[in-house]
Amino acid sequence: xxxxxxxxxxxxxxxxxxxxxxxxxxxxxxxxxxxxxxxxxxxxxxxxxxxxxxxxxxxxxxxxxxxxxxxxxxxxxxxxxxxxxxxxxxxxxxxxxxxxxxxxxxxxxxxxxxxxxxxxxxxxxxxxxxxxxxxxxxxxxxxxxxxxxxxxxxxxxxxxxxxxxxxxxxxxxxxxxxxxxxxxxxxxxxxxxxxxxxxxxxxxxxxxxxxxxxxxxxxxxxxxxxxxxxxxxxxxxxxxxxxxxxxxxxxxxxxxxxxxxxxxxxxxxxxxxxxxxxxxxxxxxxx
Amino acid sequence: xxxxxxxxxxxxxxxxxxxxxxxxxxxxxxxxxxxxxxxxxxxxxxxxxxxxxxxxxxxxxxxxxxxxxxxxxxxxxxxxxxxxxxxxxxxxxxxxxxxxxxxxxxxxxxxxxxxxxxxxxxxxxxxxxxxxxxxxxxxxxxxxxxxxxxxxxxxxxxxxxxxxxxxxxxxxxxxxxxxxxxxxxxxxxxxxxxxxxxxxxxxxxxxxxxxxxxxxxxxxxxxxxxxxxxxxxxxxxxxxxxxxxxxxxxxxxxxxxxxxxxxxxxxxxxxxxxxxxxxxxxxxxxxxxxxxxxxxxxxxxxxxxxxxxxxxxxxxxxxxxxxxxxxxxxxxxxxxxxxxxxxxxxxxxxxxxxxxxxxxxxxxxxxxxxxxxxxxxxxxxxxxxxxxxxxxxxxxxxxxxxxxxxxxxxxxxxxxxxxxxxxxxxxxxxxxxxxxxxxxxxxxxxxxxxxxxxxxxxxxxxxxxxxxxxxxxxxxxxxxxxxxxxxxxxxxxxxxxxxxxxxxxxxxxxxxxxxxxxxxxxxxxxxxxxxxxxxxxxxxxxxxxxxxxxxxxxxxxxxxxxxxxxxxxxxxxxxxxxxxxxxxxxxxxxxxxxxxxxxxxxxxxxxxxxxxxxxxxxxxxxxxxxxxxxxxxxxxxxxxxxx
Numbered sequence: 027x028x029x030x031x032x033x034x035x036x037x038x039x040x041x042x043x044x045x046x047x048x049x050x051x052x053x054x055x056x057x058x059x060x061x062x063x064x065x066x067x068x069x070x071x072x073x074x075x076x077x078x079x080x081x082x083x084x085x086x087x088x089x090x091x092x093x094x095x096x097x098x099x100x101x102x103x104x105x106x107x108x109x110x111x112x113x114x115x116x117x118x119x120x121x122x123x124x125x126x127x128x129x130x131x132x133x134x135x136x137x138x139x140x141x142x143x144x145x146x147x148x149x150x151x152x153x154x155x156x157x158x159x160x161x162x163x164x165x166x167x168x169x170x171x172x173x174x175x176x177x178x179x180x181x182x183x184x185x186x187x188x189x190x191x192x193x194x195x196x197x198x199x200x201x202x203x204x205x206x207x208x209x210x211x212x213x214x215x216x217x218x219x220x221x222x223x224x225x226x227x228x229x230x231x232x233x234x235x236x237x238x239x240x241x242x243x244x245x246x247x248x249x250x251x252x253x254x255x256x257x258x259x260x261x262x263x264x265x266x267x268x269x270x271x272x273x274x275x276x277x278x279x280x281x282x283x284x285x286x287x288x289x290x291x292x293x294x295x296x297x298x299x300x301x302x303x304x305x306x307x308x309x310x311x312x313x
Numbered sequence: 314x315x316x317x318x319x320x321x322x323x324x325x326x327x328x329x330x331x332x333x334x335x336x337x338x339x340x341x342x343x344x345x346x347x348x349x350x351x352x353x354x355x356x357x358x359x360x361x362x363x364x365x366x367x368x369x370x371x372x373x374x375x376x377x378x379x380x381x382x383x384x385x386x387x388x389x390x391x392x393x394x395x396x397x398x399x400x401x402x403x404x405x406x407x408x409x410x411x412x413x414x415x416x417x418x419x420x421x422x423x424x425x426x427x428x429x430x431x432x433x434x435x436x437x438x439x440x441x442x443x444x445x446x447x448x449x450x451x452x453x454x455x456x457x458x459x460x461x462x463x464x465x466x467x468x469x470x471x472x473x474x475x476x477x478x479x480x481x482x483x484x485x486x487x488x489x490x491x492x493x494x495x496x497x498x499x500x501x502x503x504x505x506x507x508x509x510x511x512x513x514x515x516x517x518x519x520x521x522x523x524x525x526x527x528x529x530x531x532x533x534x535x536x537x538x539x540x541x542x543x544x545x546x547x548x549x550x551x552x553x554x555x556x557x558x559x560x561x562x563x564x565x566x567x568x569x570x571x572x573x574x575x576x577x578x579x580x581x582x583x584x585x586x587x588x589x590x591x592x593x594x595x596x597x598x599x600x601x602x603x604x605x606x607x608x609x610x611x612x613x614x615x616x617x618x619x620x621x622x623x624x625x626x627x628x629x630x631x632x633x634x635x636x637x638x639x640x641x642x643x644x645x646x647x648x649x650x651x652x653x654x655x656x657x658x659x660x661x662x663x664x665x666x667x668x669x670x671x672x673x674x675x676x677x678x679x680x681x682x683x684x685x686x687x688x689x690x691x692x693x694x695x696x697x698x699x700x701x702x703x704x705x706x707x708x709x710x711x712x713x714x715x716x717x718x719x720x721x722x723x724x725x726x727x728x729x730x731x732x733x734x735x736x737x738x739x740x741x742x743x744x745x746x747x748x749x750x751x752x753x754x755x756x757x758x759x760x761x762x763x764x765x766x767x768x769x770x771x772x773x774x775x776x777x778x779x780x781x782x783x784x785x786x787x788x789x790x791x792x793x794x795x796x797x798x799x800x801x802x803x804x805x806x807x808x809x810x811x812x813x814x815x816x817x818x819x820x821x822x823x824x825x826x827x828x829x830x831x832x833x834x835x836x837x838x839x840x841x842x843x844x845x846x847x848x849x850x851x852x853x854x855x856x857x858x859x860x861x862x863x864x865x866x867x868x869x870x871x872x873x874x875x876x877x878x879x880x881x882x883x884x885x886x887x888x889x890x891x892x893x894x895x896x897x898x899x900x901x902x903x904x905x906x907x908x909x910x911x912x913x914x915x916x917x918x919x920x921x922x923x924x925x926x927x928x929x930x931x932x933x934x935x936x937x938x939x940x941x942x943x944x945x946x947x948x949x950x951x952x953x954x955x956x
Contacts, residue, residue: 169855194446194468218857223842225439259725262712264368264705265845267590268418268441269714271781274706274725281706281726290781292418292714298439299843299856306853308686308703308726310323 041107050103057085057098065111068120068142070127070233071181072099074288075295076191081181083123084142087111095119121146129157132176135235135246159205164243167216170224170303172243175208177236184209184228184237192296197221198228226302230285230295239283252277260287263301268292270301281305321853322687325700326730329688334676338698343731343741350655350697351745353680354385357653362389362642365603366658366735367595370710370722372758373735374594374601375609376750377657381636383629384743388605388614388636389651392598393659399638399930400557401588402599404566408574408814409799412599412611413717416549416585417784417796422447424583426545428456428538430569431480431555431936433463436842438553438589441715445551454545456538458483459555460837461907462900471534474902477835477937478824479528480556484568485516485821486524487539491575492516496543498577505802505813506574512816527821529902543576547583554591554839558935560825560925567817574814580799590715591846593705597713600769600785601762605636610766626765640931646674653680657735658701662691663847663913666933667888667924684738689847690913700732708734710755711777713785716796719772720782824937825925828904832887832939834870836906838918844911851911862916863896864942865907871897874942883943884908889920906940 036051043063050059055078060067071082078100086095090108095116103109110116124143128150133139143150150157164174180200188198197220201210211220229237238246245251256277263270271290275283284302288295328346329338341349354361363381365374374392381390402412409415421427421444434442442465449455449468457466458473458480466472475483491497492513502509521532528535542548550573556565570579570586578584590596602609608631612619620631637645643665645651654675665671675681675694683692684699692698702708707728713719728734736758740750752758756774763770771787784794804810828835843856864884866874876882876895884891884906893908893916901907908918925934 168857170857190450192443194443222857224857257725259706259723260721261705261723261725262593262714262720264593264703264850266438267592267595267715268438269593269712269716269718269720269782270440271720276725279727287781292716292718292720292782293440294443296440296443299858300845300851301440303856304843304845304851304854305706306855307322307850308324308706310321310853 039103039105041103041105041109043109044111054103055099056087056089056096056101056103056109059103059109060087060098060111067098067111068124068138069099070136070139070179071183073183073186073231076183076186076231079182079186082127082179084120086116086119088113088116117146121148124148125150125152127179129153130159131179131234133234135177135238136233160208165216166240166243168218168224168240170240170299171226171229172238172240173217174236174238174243177234178209179234179236180207180209181233183231183233187227187231187296192294193223193225193227195221195223195225197223224299224303225297226299227296230297241282245282251282256282263297265300265304270297272297272301274305280309322689324686324729324732325688325698326732327700328731329698331696334694334696343733346697346699347738347741347745350682350699351742353682353696354653354655354742355746357680358385359387360650360652361385361387362637362645362651362654363391364639364642364654364656364659364661365390365392365598366704367392367592367598368658369594369704369735370708370712370755371594371597371601371719371762372710372755373657373704373708373739374598374603375758375762376736376739376752378602378609379627380655380739380743382631383627384746384748386629386632388632388634389642390603390636391605391639391642392603393592393595393639393661393664398554398557398588398590398595399932400562400566400927401552403563403930404570404817405586405588406611407563407567408570408817410812411798413596413785413798414585414587414715415579415798416583416587417716418444420547420583420585420797421445421549421551421587422451424448424453424545424547424549426454426456426541426548428458428542428548428550429465429469430458430550430552432551432553432589433459433461433465433839434551434553434589435464435468437591437840439842441589454541456541460902460905461839461898466900471537473530473534473538475528475530477837477905478559479821480559480565481561481568481819481821482519482524482527483530483535484572485519486521486528486535487542488512488571488575489516489519490521490536490539491543491572494540494543496540497575501577501802502575505810506816507813508816508818511818512571515818515820542572542578545578547581548576548578549583549585549587550578551587551589553589555936557588557930557932559932559937560927560934561819561822562927562932563929564817564819564822567819570814571816574816580797580802582795582797585797587715593714594712596715596717597711597719600713600766605638605641609762610768612766623765626761638931640926640933643671643674646677649677652678654678655682655684656691656695657684658686658704660685660689660691660847662689662694663917663919664910665924666919666922666935668913668917668919669889670924684735686732699738700730701738702728702732702734704735707732708755711759717784718782719769719777719785721774721777825934826887826923826937826939828939832885832941833904834906834940834942835904836884836886836908836921836938836940837936838908838910838922841909841911844909846910847913848911862893862909862912862918864893865896865898865901866942867901867903867905868897868899869903870906871895874944876942876944880944884921884940885943886921886923886938886940888923891916891918891920906942910935
């Protein structure tokens, strides 16, 4: 009786990528193959620790014989496939997707997106000033992290990280439909009245900065947030004996944010409230 | 719910000294502080003890034990692993000759059955529990054995709510049921174990019905777990302090190990025994020899060949006997055989069971040096206080986690004020006491250790970086290890199979602190998700989950006492009393109360706990005290109790 089968060794598949013969291990996605080949495919909802959600459609590519464009993050590479990543159809689709996203939400803190807007010639302003779908002030209901839904692109990564893929706490889910869809706690309660355990694993996967450390939020507000003055050092958490790897983001000798390497065998990018937020004691009375 | 602000501690930035304990501390230069410390230790040669730090790096622990053994000539070195998992180390090494957990986290994801015994990992080890949940999502069955129906038990297929301190009857009943159902792995037992016949005789009286009477677990649930565990292709047995923090903690661990020996659930991928360690480097501290019976690399002090190797390397003579463990050192303070202590990064004045006794004993010392990042309650008792760096973010080095993975710790922050690194301070003190040690940095210490410890030999810093940590044993530089221990037990060749694992012939011995008419409630202790140990570390961040200390009761007991959530009551044990507000938890059963040790500055739970120690490992019975609740607390006291 073996309820859980061990993984068999993986074969290599052969296919063409932008006209070049390429190989990737069985089970790899088209995106994996593109990245291995050094191609820059824009992604937002894709998470290296999460199951693909196919929500944002910025990573679409053309596969010979397929009626529609396919999301590279979710579609598995298959033997004999002919994949093209830079056709006019692909570029046009990415341009419109980026315009729709950038006109409806605030992408100012989304890494990489400004370059992509330029690269694809996207003009978000052409939909006019009324395109924004959410107009609300950031929700600051606790001292650890902030939810700014003006920046939320509804990629659902936070819901998956909070739910069955990692944390299994289920404090948040999608509420509403269509234009009213948003990420919400039960009955839209403040976090302090929700099931949230403040692990911050939602912040870890958020691609736009809609979820952020309160330190980062406050420092951005007062203009002192400066990634160019920050160092990132990976060390081991000082709480229990599990040995989670922490990446300390330090600016001016102060820890301003904590993340975890996504490829770490202990954490897979996840932490608990102590590892994520429990660093204040080393800074107590420093100044 | 009222959020309470916990006492916070400011970082120490300068050495502190004083001429007598009646005086307040004054700031001093490093030179003066080190000279005083050296003079005090010089005067106490032969009566010296070292508390090393399970929170600091492997390198610091290596240098600390070397300081005790070479500079002070004693094996009296230990750390707080004594208060938590020493029974796991003692039990595992008695059975397998090695004190580490046998499996890797990854194996929990790919096993068929997981038993969490005396462990609320969902709160105390949340990221380990994510591996468990991946196992559960993959189809593994989960069983929780715990007096409380915890948030871990909420994920289990079956919760076995046993009475506190009845782990051995439950384990023996499981063993008996496995034997009677013909489900033991006879080939494995014959080849890889000894003492089976005596074990079978020992467990024979523990029928499921007899065990039900003692443990409170229904016989059907015992049978169900026995059959599921024995029939599983691979099973993981994980435990935490619910098993070890008893006066017979080592016996409890042996009783659990017996189940793995009976079924062959050890030494294979996905099948093993996992004690979840409570501190970031409690595994490494022991591995580095910061324990009284082992030299670095878990090598026995009493082995002449081992001693010879270290004597050659260190240029010092080593006594062929064990030193005192933490418990023994505290007793030796009482008898004045121990007169000076060098306490690095520990807070025994608050973390020891029967805290009042611990403080009284520390006061009896002629000389106490505390090296820490905060002025803890223990540091307040000292003659010299040395400001150290926070190991995990202000120094370079390594720590070793519960799956024996040695991982790199890196310096991310400059330390405050004049604070210095532990190794630096230890070497400066050693120099004043006649031993010039030159280490260019943590890596130089590690390389010295690698030369002396075969299990760590293959782990160079570049390799640790490349592989995101390596698990011991890692004897050579091409090795990445199998991830699990004791695969040798399955080897058909008797020579390679090595010494067989003996069954532990242990008997039920109920908790020392008996419940009676005066003390009718059983108090057990544990952790919450957002807090940690004595709270010095976790009290500083603004956790929205923190609600301070409560005495938690089940709804039935609360009703019989006529108390509701928030009512202030007096909690009285045979040793002391504290005041705490009531919290009602439906996960508790009648007769069972729960408190944490996170808020000792507000409610000192360890005034209630009993210092009844495991004779083998020295761990106290934090998990079982007898208490009563007194409800008539004056209104004035009530407001004073809540700040």
